[in-house]
Amino acid sequence: MKTALIVGANGVIGSNLIKHLSGLDDWHIIGLSRRGGINKDRLKFISVDLLDPQDTLRKLSKLSEVTHIFYTAYQDRPSWAQMVAPNLAMLVNVVNAIEPVALNLKHISLMQGYKVYGAHLGPFKTPAKETDAGHMPPEFNVDQQHFLEQRQQGKSWTWSAIRPSVVGGTALGNPMNLALVIAVYASISKELGIPLRFPGKPGAYDKLIEVTDAGLLADATVWAATQPQGANQAFNINNGDLFRWNELWPKIAAFFEMETAPPLQLSLQTVMADKADLWSSIQEKYSLQRHDYADLSSWAFGDFVFSWDYDFFADGSKARRAGFHRYEDTEEMFFRLFRELRQQKVIP
Template sequence: MKNNKTALVVGANGVIGSNLIAYLEELGDWNIIGLSRRGGHNTSKTNYICVDLLNADDCKKKLLPLTNVTHIFYAAYQDKPTWSELVEPNLTMLVNVVNIIESIADNLEHISLMQGYKVYGAHYGPFKTPAKENDGGHMPPEFNVDQQQFLEKHQAGKNWKWSALRPSVVGGTALGNPMNLVLVIAVYATMSKELGLPLRFPGKSGAYDKLMDITDSRLLAKATVWAATNIQCANQAFNITNGDLIRWNELWPKIANYFEMEVAPPLQMPLQTIMNDKASVWKSMQQKYKLERHSYENLSSWGFGDFVFSWDYDFFSDGSKARRLGFHEYIETEQMFFDLFDELKKQKVIPG
């Protein structure tokens, strides 16, 4: 059967983009193109293109041949040290992709935008929970909002539609990702075990008992395709989560048990500081347990771990809108962590 849908996955190597490509390949009725600064290894179903999305000339050179694209799945992200500095590069990358593809792809149907709870101001402090898609906005800067406003304005009078997906913290196994909490916990736990230490929650004491939700990257992939291929989802935003809530004070001891470790009371420790000098420890663990020789810097984003573990306020959204419109997938968050830890062991990223 000839595939008549062509997906352009922007940010193909990230935890979101890589799982989206894997799901599209499983479906079997998509042509897939992955965009990334690092490129990728082509498969029978996916072709990768190395492109600098901030370079307009490089974008034109690499994207102008992509006349068959029907769906853009935008999950690219460039990290910056301040909220205001995030706006320009992340908006520019989206604008470059959309302007070029729209000008040459006559059959463009849909543009999917990946967002997050920053839309609700969750990164600033306590926010209204459960957050809903129609909650009021907050004072800029916020690149997620600017990106959506660009799509809303640009789509007026066009045949293509857009959707915005708003996951919570995303769980996955992709390496070299600036926001991979599963990998943060896995490396921190296995290194603690190697040093003969119990597993301590390193965040703020107030964060240990607050409610939060998580989004599995595989479930997010399914939701993303669902929203992009169902007309009732057109031009709307959707919160996408696993469907349950966790508290670290309940889950943390279970994580310790998974790694066959004792658990000790929480102790606030900045991971960026205490883990900064542990590259030699990890290198010796790679040799001892015959692990893949991934660089220590690419294995874990300690700053993101500090960020998540500092949330001493409830952090969750209302996901009922997607369910009302037909998306009923869910996954138990506790099992998600264990499954992903198993996958990291299988990939020889952490000791088995």
């Protein structure tokens, strides 16, 4: 039996890792988050403040059974520079607590993203490759990887760095859930009787983009953590196809049985700020689960993604060459996620 410590267990990535590992017979799972969770067979949660080294040490220093650390935690801050200290500190605190006691530690998996390539700063080289040159700091993903590389020297455990594109999943209360942004935006637009307009920059409507299914990402993350070819390597992980919003957006509108209209650039963070009461009435009208409006969608993240008026994709062939061969159809992924949100009574 292997024991996975999933750091950031309630996020869209961590929750899908739990789902994936729960379907395998040879894993015990320990989930870490500030909110904790519901214990189940072979799964237990620990509520911990990873920014507090004493609390982290107190809660984790007895977890000697851990064999694999899957680090997916993330702390948002107002600026890129401000993100470095807390996000690096959480990883350092976890490793400092676990490494001395987990004598059978095999692997530490680090969840990154295309920020490593400067994708958040503006147009970057596409397709991005794991061998691409670095860019001017600050960037916490890079600092985290440097920490693991240095810490691993002379150790028996290995590390991997997993780099997905925008992740598609259904976890609520997550700051980076694009499918939920689109689903709530479409549901509110439909209730108001207006067409589903693409709200991003005009130049973003026809650029090439890709996403990463959360289930595929979980599969790839465990693959890299357990196969020798994943040791001390970074991998871009994506669905394997590309799309343009100008082709996919009308299909999304059709799924919600809506008309479209020409794109109109909006700040979702601004125009959706006053829609909490409307959403409450939608929940009542359609007998939805009473999730808090603020927990449903991160409009700032939607604005961020829809502002990419440049191509946004990476070369995923390194993982394929190393033995990970799963693909996902992105259109079907979005429709499946929308159906799941309906089944969970999150949206009408």
